[in-house]
Amino acid sequence: MNKLFSALVAKRVVATVSALLVIAIGCGAGIWQLSRGNAKIVLAANLLARQQMPILSANQGPWTLEEASERRMTARGQYIAQAAIWLDNRPRPIPLAGSNVAQSGFYLMMPLKLDGRDEVLWINRGWAPRNNENRETLPPVTTPNHVVNIEGIVFAHPGRVYELGGGKISAEINKPRIEQNFDLVAEGKLRGWKQAPFILREVEAGADDGLLREWAPLTNGVDRHYAYAFQWFALAFAGFIFWLVSGLRQYKRQGFVNGDQK
Structure with a gap:
């Protein structure tokens, strides 16, 4: 376990910090996009309630x-x-039906x-x-x-x-x-x-x-916020997977070099 930790973290400080930065940015931006979408839903509900007065x-x-x-x-x-x-x-x-412009x-x-x-x-x-x-x-x-x-x-x-x-x-x-x-x-x-x-x-x-x-x-654009949130979370997940896979490969290479693998 100590060897695995060393291979993934201790010997890859720059890669680990970079991965943590990507994960933090991705998760933070994703949560922000979700909050914007939810805020629009709440605002639209409040507006509907006031219009019924x-x-x-x-x-x-x-x-x-x-x-x-x-x-x-x-x-x-x-x-x-x-x-x-x-x-x-x-x-x-x-927008006009069928037009994206x-x-x-x-x-x-x-x-x-x-x-x-x-x-x-x-x-x-x-x-x-x-x-x-x-x-x-x-x-x-x-x-x-x-x-x-x-x-x-x-x-x-x-x-x-x-x-x-x-x-x-x-x-x-x-x-x-x-x-x-x-x-x-x-x-x-x-x-x-x-x-x-x-x-x-x-x-x-x-x-x-x-x-x-x-x-x-007022709920116009909520789906877009959710789509952006998914993209940011996917970026964070991809950053973690890249860090993990590259670290495991390095760990296995070190094992072969040190004769740990038979």
Whole structure:
């Protein structure tokens, strides 16, 4: 047993340390991927539970973010189309069937002046594809010029993407503009509006306005996390097997050389 330990560990310090490092990294990354997948499942369950609570009305507010977050809400008002913000580099929420390539486009953020209230509620109206030939050409979208009733789910923000340069907001606030990210607080200060402290992501799928509102479920990507976890655990196992097999071979070679094998 002492000879085996010596052959596997004592005489192979560098190989042993390297194997332990690979095993630690593989197991750590695998556990992290599993935790991310489980966190998405828990988050989706909490979201579903909150959506089953009574529907709120934005016109009967004011509501805080804590009160309204992830709950269903209705809103009645009129869009301020000239203040629209197009959030760039947003992939299609649910890819086209049979396509493995993410289609890039925009989220359309548009303020809604609430009927009967001196308050604005920002609406994520949906997703539209980008013009691949000219990025500055905005998708053709229909905006009602009358009071509308919409329903959606409350979120703190529409999601963020990596942005270089600190995200400076354009000074041209009287016409639609393209931005990488949406800063609710900054928009309120820039325009001097009284705003709801959250955004409403519209859920109506039947409106023929040029926007897609088939939102991806929060559990989207869980299978990918589990697949990554399997790969990391497999790497750790492979590292252990390589260390063990190479050590046993060295042990057997030493046995032959020393005349221990007959």
